[in-house]
Amino acid sequence: MARDDVNDIENIDRSVGGTVFERFFTGKREAEVVAPDTYFMTADYVNLVAFETSEGLLLVDCGTKEAGPKVHEEIRKLSQAPLHTVVYTHGHLDHAFGLQAWLDAGERPRVIAHENVAHRFRTYMKTGPMNSNINKVQFGIQAGLAWPDREEDFVWPDTVYRDSLSVVIGGERFELHHAKGETDDATWVWAPERKIVATGDLWVGMLPNCGNPQKVQRWPEEWADALEAVGSVGAELLLPGHGRPIEGADAIRKCCFDTTEALRAIVQQTLAGLNAGMIHEEILATIEIPEHLRGNAYLDPLYDRPEFIARNLIRKYGGWWNGHSAHVLPARMAEQAVEIARLAGGVAPLVARARELAGSDLALACHLAEWAALADPKDRDAQQCVIEVFKQRGDGEISLMGRGIFSHAVRRAEAALEEMGG
Ligand SMILES: [Zn+2]
Known part of the structure; x- marks a missing residue:
């Protein structure tokens, strides 16, 4: 892929704006060839990857319901191979709801996801209006998205796995690995023959979103482990769920390992505070990203903050009482x-x-x-x-x-x- 298309991680322009959307959700809206037989695009604000094999396409994520037709159209400009398999990197609205356009075009892919994706969909069926309200607040928007909450709103996975799964398509092996991070149903895909890793939202180019004030439990420790694993496979190209790709084994390792280290520091600070008997606000005052990591723009707290991550850990390990008696x-x-x-x-x-x-x-x-x-x-x-x-x-x-x-x-x-x- 063209060099200037890749996020130069050493020189991310921090002056372009402070928001997630200004700095990161700016990818190309057209599918592009990023490596031989490998297509990548940003649909509105979410990325997806298509690997072409001699037996058909492996699609990693399919975008939102609204973006689905555009994704289908764009990928079809580059490849006519049948859609063989779809992997949902997790069950969020922006990643796992764009398949209908493909189905309407007559494709009948196998749909693979971690087993918790089906559990997530069933949770959505119980909490549609709640999730719609949360997103209104989170994104500061007046009208909420109608949350999918009927059985027929979902394209359910037909193949689920627990820890890892190796799939062979057209003689090529793809490794699916489960991880917890933003969600408990995440999958990252490693294509060893291409040296490409598709991470879903385990890499989004900013401090991980694992402290969200309004949403269910996030998994900072497991996220750190997952990025350590992603950084260790020897990938030459990392294709993320949001933001621009990272090119080069050294850059990929550095991004993943730095983020692992930052998350582990927050975990360690939080646990130290809990074990010292500190009350919540005292613990929060101790939380910081280690100084030697702060220069990295990809650890900027654009989406979530270190103290929110600590709160998530406090919730995981302790109760909700904040320590003030009244x-x-x-x-x-x-x-x-x-x-x-x-x-x-x-x-x-x-x-x-x-x-x-x-x-x-x-x-x-x-x-x-x-x-x-x-x-x-x-x-x-x-x-x-x-x-x-x-x-x-x-x-x-x-x-x-x-x-x-x-x-x-x-x-x-x-x-x-x-x-x-x-
Ligand atoms: Zn996402």
Whole structure:
């Protein structure tokens, strides 16, 4: 593939913008030949890979439901080989829902996935509206995607495996390896004869998304192990689930091993804190990516933050009680806010102080603004203050997860104002 097409990992341009979308989800929307008989494309914001063999295509992921037809069209511009096998790298909406276009064209592929993909689909059938709401907040969007939650919304895998699976297509061997990372149903595909690895979301070119504040358990330790394994196979080309490919064995090893090291450091810091009997907020204050790794743009916390990853580990190893005694059976936040406002001499002093603090301590300013609006939701200036302070917070926040929640606060306050009229 053309050299300038590859993310030059030493020189990622950090000035192009702080968001995930600006820096990473910028791949070509057309299928391209990235190695002999190997096609790669970005469909909207997710990547997929097609390996051509003498017996047909092995497709690694198929994009979203909406992007499916475009993926089919693009791959068909480069190859007419029948679709032999599809592998879902995991069961997320952007990776495993674009197959219908192929089926409509008469293809009848074998569909392989880790056994937990089917379990995920069944969970989606129970939690469609919840997932739709979470994504609205996470991505800061007004209208949520209708989440697939009926049996017929899924193209179910017909072949599942547990630890690893070797498949031979057209005489060529492909190794499927299970891993846990962002999800518990991940597969990465190693094509030894081509020296190409397709990682799905185990590599996304930024600090791994394994701390998500709103979603189910993530797996930082297992993710570290998986990247160590990916970095050790001797791949010359890494084709990721999002972002640009990495070319060259040394670069691949460095990216994978650096990320492994960063994740293990967060795990070690969190466990040390838990074992020392520290309460959650004290542990979070100790979490950091080791200094010698921080220069790597591919560890920037664009999606998730180190402290969110630590929280995920705390949830995995411990309970939800945060260590503050009153919080085990707390008064409601609105009740606390009314008392705080009474002590402050009303909602107005809280609002004034929030605005004052916004210039020096935005985290604290957010608390004061939130207390003010909770103490009196009908106070227009309090809602206005929430909008100002959380907008400022979101604009300065690097992680998409943080931004999404801050912009949700803005939208809620805007809705409250609108409801009051005028
Ligand atoms: Zn993805």
